[in-house]
Amino acid sequence: MHVLIVGAGIAGLTAAIALRHKGIDATIIEQAPQLSEIGAGIQIASNGSVVLRELGLEQAVAAKSVIPKSFDMRDIRNGKLLYVSPLGEEGAQRWGAPLYNIHRADLIEILADALPSESVRLGVHCTGFTQDDKGVTVHVEDGDDLHGHVLIAADGIHSVIRKQLFGEDDVHFSNILMWRALIPAEKLEGIDLDERGNYWFGPGRTLITYWIRPKNLYSILASVPSGEVHRESWTESGDIDELRASFADLEPRAQAMMDQIDTAFLTGMFYRDPIDRWTDRRVTLMGDAAHPMVPFLAQGACQGIEDAWVLATMLEHYGEDNLETALEEYEQRRRPRTTRVQSGARAMVKLVHESEPERIKARNGRWKGMQHIDPMTEATWAFVWDYNVLEEVKRPAGEVQGLSATREDKKMERPESQRAFDMWKSAFTAEDVARGHDGMREGYDRFLTTHFPAPDDLSVENAELGGVEALRVRAAGATAADNRTTVLHFHGGGYMLGSAKGSVEYAGRLAKAVGGDCVTVDYRLAPENPYPAALDDAVDAYRGLVNSGVAPSRILLSGESSGSGLALALALTLKMAGDKQPAGIIAICPFADLTLSGASIKEFAGQDPAANRDTLAFMAASYFQEHEPRDPLVSPLFGDLKGLPPLFLSAVEGESLYSDSSRLLERAREADVDVTMVPVKDSVHVYTLFPFLPETTETLNEISRWARRVTG
Structure with a gap:
C-alpha cells in the first residue's frame, strides 16, 4: 500500500x-x-x-x-x-x-x-x-x-x-x-x-x-x-x-x-x-x-x-x-x-x-x-x-462523542424516546456552541418554540408579579376563579438559558393538569445576573402572586431542571423568612446540586444529550460565580428540608442528574417531607417537555391527582 x-x-x-x-x-x-x-x-x-x-x-x-x-x-x-x-x-x-x-x-x-x-x-x-x-x-x-x-x-x-x-x-x-x-x-x-x-x-x-x-x-x-x-x-x-x-x-x-x-x-x-x-x-x-x-x-x-x-x-x-x-x-x-x-x-x-x-x-x-x-x-x-486516541480507536466507532457530548451510537429502546433523544441531541448547532452563552440561549429558545409551539386556543396574558415579568397561561375554556389552583413555574436552562415564552406550551399542560392557571416567570439569567438575582425574582414573584389575592394554599411551585432547584430554593427562603408555604412543589428532573457531586454525572457520561458535566459546570459557575456553591439557596440538596410542603419528584433513570433526584428523595424522607417519587425509564432529561411521550401523559395525570390531594 x-x-x-x-x-x-x-x-x-x-x-x-x-x-x-x-x-x-x-x-x-x-x-x-x-x-x-x-x-x-x-x-x-x-x-x-x-x-x-x-x-x-x-x-x-x-x-x-x-x-x-x-x-x-x-x-x-x-x-x-x-x-x-x-x-x-x-x-x-x-x-x-x-x-x-x-x-x-x-x-x-x-x-x-x-x-x-x-x-x-x-x-x-x-x-x-x-x-x-x-x-x-x-x-x-x-x-x-x-x-x-x-x-x-x-x-x-x-x-x-x-x-x-x-x-x-x-x-x-x-x-x-x-x-x-x-x-x-x-x-x-x-x-x-x-x-x-x-x-x-x-x-x-x-x-x-x-x-x-x-x-x-x-x-x-x-x-x-x-x-x-x-x-x-x-x-x-x-x-x-x-x-x-x-x-x-x-x-x-x-x-x-x-x-x-x-x-x-x-x-x-x-x-x-x-x-x-x-x-x-x-x-x-x-x-x-x-x-x-x-x-x-x-x-x-x-x-x-x-x-x-x-x-x-x-x-x-x-x-x-x-x-x-x-x-x-x-x-x-x-x-x-x-x-x-x-x-x-x-x-x-x-x-x-x-x-x-x-x-x-x-x-x-x-x-x-x-x-x-x-x-x-x-x-x-x-x-x-482526557482523550487518549490510542485507546479510543480500539473502541467501536460509534462511541465517539460529538457536539452534544453524547456517544454517536447511543440508542433508546422505543421510537418515541429515540425521537426525543434526537431532538435534544440536535438542539444546539455548532454555531450556537461557538457563540458561547449568547448562542446557546438563542438555540434553546429556538428549540423550545420550534418543537413545542403554544396551541392557538391557549390563553396567554402578560403578568407582573412584584415587579417581575411573567406570563399567565390558562387552558382553553377555563375561566378565572378565586379558588383555582395556580402553578408558579420556573423554567429550566441551567440559570443561563430559557424564558417564560419558551415554556408556554408546557405551562398550558400544567394548568390543565391542576385545573387552574400556570404563571411562568421570566427571572433574570446568569451570567449577567448571578445569584441571588434569580432567587430574588422568585421570591418577589411568589409574594406578588399572594398579594394579588391567590392564597398560598392554592399555589404550587413548579420547575424543571434548574427551575426545580429554584423552586426548592424559594421554598427554603420562604421558610426562613416566615412566609406561608405554598401547597406543594413539583420538581421534574431537578438540578439541585451545583457542586456537581452526584455520581450519575460521571456514570452516565456520553449518554445524556441534554446535560453533561462540562455544560453543567459552565452553567452552574455562571450562576453562583463568587458565591459558595454548597449554600442551600444555591444547591437546595444541602438545605434543611424539614417543614417544606409536599414534594412531587420525578426523574429519568440514566440521565446525568438522576443522583440529584435520588438524593433529594432520601433527604426529603429523612426530613419527614410528604414526598412522591415517579421514576421513569428509557426517556430523556425533562421528559415532560415532550408532549408525545407516553410517560409525559402518565406523569401529568399523576400530578393532577397529587395536586388535588395537596390543595384539598
Whole structure:
C-alpha cells in the first residue's frame, strides 16, 4: 500500500510517521522548497503527547520544550489572578501525559527527522488529483504526476484538494489579528516569568505567553481587534509601534515583558465552519484541511496528530482491499470530535475577548465559580486533554462523542424516546456552541418554540408579579376563579438559558393538569445576573402572586431542571423568612446540586444529550460565580428540608442528574417531607417537555391527582 499526503505540516508529517509505524509506505508532497523555521510557540497537550510517545518521539520533544507548571490567567491591567489550570507533574498524572510548549519549527524538525529524506518531496506544487478504482494520481506543476492507493489532504486551511472535492466554501475572519513574537532569554533577565502559561486578558485583547525553549526562548501571542491595525500593516512584519499602542495600559510585569519585543509578525485569525463530509472514495482530508480552527484551545496541532493515528490505524486494519471503508470509518471516528473541538475553540475566543465591562465581570465571576467546583479545570479541558486516541480507536466507532457530548451510537429502546433523544441531541448547532452563552440561549429558545409551539386556543396574558415579568397561561375554556389552583413555574436552562415564552406550551399542560392557571416567570439569567438575582425574582414573584389575592394554599411551585432547584430554593427562603408555604412543589428532573457531586454525572457520561458535566459546570459557575456553591439557596440538596410542603419528584433513570433526584428523595424522607417519587425509564432529561411521550401523559395525570390531594 502506498499513501500520498499533500502537505508537510504537523498533521501530514505525523501521518507519514504513523503509517510507517504501521508498516505502510507514504510519500509527502510539499510545495515549500524547504521546511524552514517558521511560526512561533505551539502547545502539544496530553492528547497529542500520547501519540508522540507511541511513535517514539516524546523524548526528542521533551528535550526541546518546556512543561508549564500551570496556566495562570490574569487581568491585563492590574495583574489580578483570575483562573488557574494546574499542569506540570500534577497535570501529567491527571491527563496521562505532559503538556509541552515547543517552537513549531523544532517540532517540524523532529517529525521530519523521523522520516527518510526521500519520503518528503519538497518544492512540489499539487494542482489537483484524479482517482479511479485502482488508485489516485496527484497532478503537480512542472513535474511528473505521482500515483498511490489513497490520497490524504493535509494542505491546510486553503487546501487545493478540499476545494476540488467539495468546492469553494467561505473562510471566516474572526475580526481578530494576532501578533507573534519571540524574545531571547537574556532580554528577560530580572522579569518574573516562571515556566508557566503566563496569560493576560483585557478588553478585546489577550497576551498568551510562555517559554518554548528552556531558559532560551520566550513566545508571545498577542491578539487585538482588527480595527486597531491599519490594513497596509497586515504584512509578515508588523509595525511594533502599533503593537505597543494596542497594549499601552499593562500591569508592570506584562509591560516589562512587552518592552523587550524588537520584531513581530502579524496574521489574521481565520477559520472555516465544520463540513458534513471529508471523504470521497480514496481521498480524504485531515488537519487544517478538514477542520481549521482558531487557536484558543491550542488544539490545531493535537487534532491533526489524533487524525494521523486514527487514519493509520484504519488503513492498517482494513488493508489494501478495503481502502474506501477504511477512510469512511476514519471520518466517522474523527468528524464528530473535531466539530466539537472547533466549536469549543471559537467559544473560548469569544470568552477571552470580551470587551464590555459587565461581560468581563460576568466572565471573571464564572471563572471564580469554576475554581470552586472544578480545581483541575476538567470542565474546560477534559474533553480535549482526557482523550487518549490510542485507546479510543480500539473502541467501536460509534462511541465517539460529538457536539452534544453524547456517544454517536447511543440508542433508546422505543421510537418515541429515540425521537426525543434526537431532538435534544440536535438542539444546539455548532454555531450556537461557538457563540458561547449568547448562542446557546438563542438555540434553546429556538428549540423550545420550534418543537413545542403554544396551541392557538391557549390563553396567554402578560403578568407582573412584584415587579417581575411573567406570563399567565390558562387552558382553553377555563375561566378565572378565586379558588383555582395556580402553578408558579420556573423554567429550566441551567440559570443561563430559557424564558417564560419558551415554556408556554408546557405551562398550558400544567394548568390543565391542576385545573387552574400556570404563571411562568421570566427571572433574570446568569451570567449577567448571578445569584441571588434569580432567587430574588422568585421570591418577589411568589409574594406578588399572594398579594394579588391567590392564597398560598392554592399555589404550587413548579420547575424543571434548574427551575426545580429554584423552586426548592424559594421554598427554603420562604421558610426562613416566615412566609406561608405554598401547597406543594413539583420538581421534574431537578438540578439541585451545583457542586456537581452526584455520581450519575460521571456514570452516565456520553449518554445524556441534554446535560453533561462540562455544560453543567459552565452553567452552574455562571450562576453562583463568587458565591459558595454548597449554600442551600444555591444547591437546595444541602438545605434543611424539614417543614417544606409536599414534594412531587420525578426523574429519568440514566440521565446525568438522576443522583440529584435520588438524593433529594432520601433527604426529603429523612426530613419527614410528604414526598412522591415517579421514576421513569428509557426517556430523556425533562421528559415532560415532550408532549408525545407516553410517560409525559402518565406523569401529568399523576400530578393532577397529587395536586388535588395537596390543595384539598
